[in-house]
C-alpha cells in the first residue's frame with residue numbers, strides 16, 4: 001500500500017480538565033484525568049513529529065487548554081516549528097498577563113467559545129457562575145491585542161433563537177469570524193439529545209438568520225454555519241475523510257482520526273508514548289480501518305458521492321446502528337435512516353447531564 | 365489600471381503568514397482556520413512582502429529576477445496584492 005498523504009492539522013487536546021461543564025462537550029464520556037496527561041517534553045516531541053510529517057496547523061484544545069501551565073511553552077515550540085497556532089478556549093482563565101505571554105509566544109489565532117448571549121442561559125449550560133463576564137473580558141483583551149478572533153457558539157434547542165444576537169455580539173467584540181455550530185450528537189451530546197435537539201422550525205429560523213446576517217455583513221464578518229445532521233438527507237463528510245487530513249491527540253497521548261473515535265470497539269488505540277506519529281498515521285489499524293473507500297458497504301460502495309462525504313460519520317454510524325462500518329444513518333439511503341427520523345420526532349426533555357468527572361456514566 | 369499606489373508597503377495581516385510546505389512541495393498562506401495554496405507566481409511575489417518593501421520595489425525586483433516586461437509583472441502583482449488586501453490577508 002502506498003503511503004497516505006500527511007495530515008494538515010493536529011488537534012492537541014492538552015487536557016480534559018475544564019471549569020465549565022457543557023452538556024454537548026465533544027470530549028469522550030470517559031474523561032481522562034490529570035494524572036494520565038502527557039508531560040511537556042512529550043508534547044514537544046509530538047509537535048516536532050507533526051511538523052516533520054506535514055502538519056501545518058496546531059490547534060490547542062481541551063477541555064480547557066489554559067488549565068495547562070505549559071501552554072505558552074507549547075505554543076512557542078509549535079511556532080518554532082513553523083506551525084500555525086490556534087487556541088481553542090472558553091476564555092474563563094484568560095487574563096491580560098497570560099494573553100501577553102501567549103502573544104509573545106507567537107499565538108496566531110484565538111477561537112473563543114460562548115454558551116449563549118444571554119447570561120443566565122449561558123451560565124446554565126456552562127454550569128459556572130460568573131463565566132459570561134470573564135468571557136466578554138477575554139474577547140476584548142484578544143481584540144485589543146490584535147490577535148484574530150473567532151467566536152464560537154454551539155447552538156441547540158435552548159439558545160438557538162438567539163442566533164441573530166450571537167452574530168451581533170461577535171461583530172461588537174471585533175471578531176473577524178463567528179461559528180454558529182449546531183450541536184453534534186456524539187458522546188455527551190448524544191446523551192443529552194433529548195434536551196438539545198432543536199425543532200425543524202427552530203433550525204429553519206436559525207438558518208434564515210445566518211443567511212440574512214451574511215447578506216448584511218458581507219466579507220467583513222465570516223460566518224461559519226454547521227447544521228445539525230439530524231435534519232439532513234445526506235451526511236456531512238467525515239473530517240475530510242477518515243485519516244486523510246486531520247489527527248487528534250488526547251490528553252493521555254491516544255492518536256485518533258477524530259475526537260469521537262474512542263468509541264470504536266475492538267481496536268487498539270495507538271499512543272504517542274509508544275510509537276512515532278508518522279508510524280501511527282501511516283500504519284495503525286485505527287487509521288487504516290476506514291481510510292479511503294475500500295471498507296465501504298452498500299449503499300456507499302456504489303454511490304457517486306462516496307468521495308464527497310466518505311460515507312458520513314463513523315462514530316455516528318456506531319452510535320445509532322451499533323456498527324461503525326455502516327453507512328451513516330443520516331443518509332436517506334441508509335437502512336437505519338428511520339432511527340434519525342424517529343429522534344427528531346421524540347418528545348423533548350428539559351433536564352440534561354453536565355459533562356463532569358462525577359457524571360461519567362458507568363460502563364459495564 | 366492599477367489599484368495600489370506604487371509607494372504603498374504591503375505586509376501580512378496579524379494571523380496570516382506565508383510558509384514553504386516542504387513535505388508537499390508548495391507554498392501556503394496560513395490564515396485563521398484555513399491554509400491557501402499560493403501558486404508559484406503568487407509565492408514569488410509574496411516572498412518579497414515583508415512590511416518594508418514597497419509595491420514599486422517588489423515589481424522592480426521581480427522584473428530583474430524574471431526578465432519579463434515590467435508592465436506585465438506590474439499587472440500581475442497589482443491583481444494579486446489587491447485581491448489579498450480585499451481578503452484581509454495583507455494590510456497596506
Ligand code: SF4
Pocket residue numbers: 186237238239257258259260261312313314315316
Ligand atoms: S467519524 Fe464522525 S465524529 Fe469521527 S471524524 Fe468522522 S465525522 Fe467526526
Ligand code: SF4
Pocket residue numbers: 234235299300301303304305306307309310311312327328331332333334
Ligand atoms: S450512500 Fe454513502 S456515499 Fe452515498 S450519500 Fe449516502 S452516505 Fe454518502
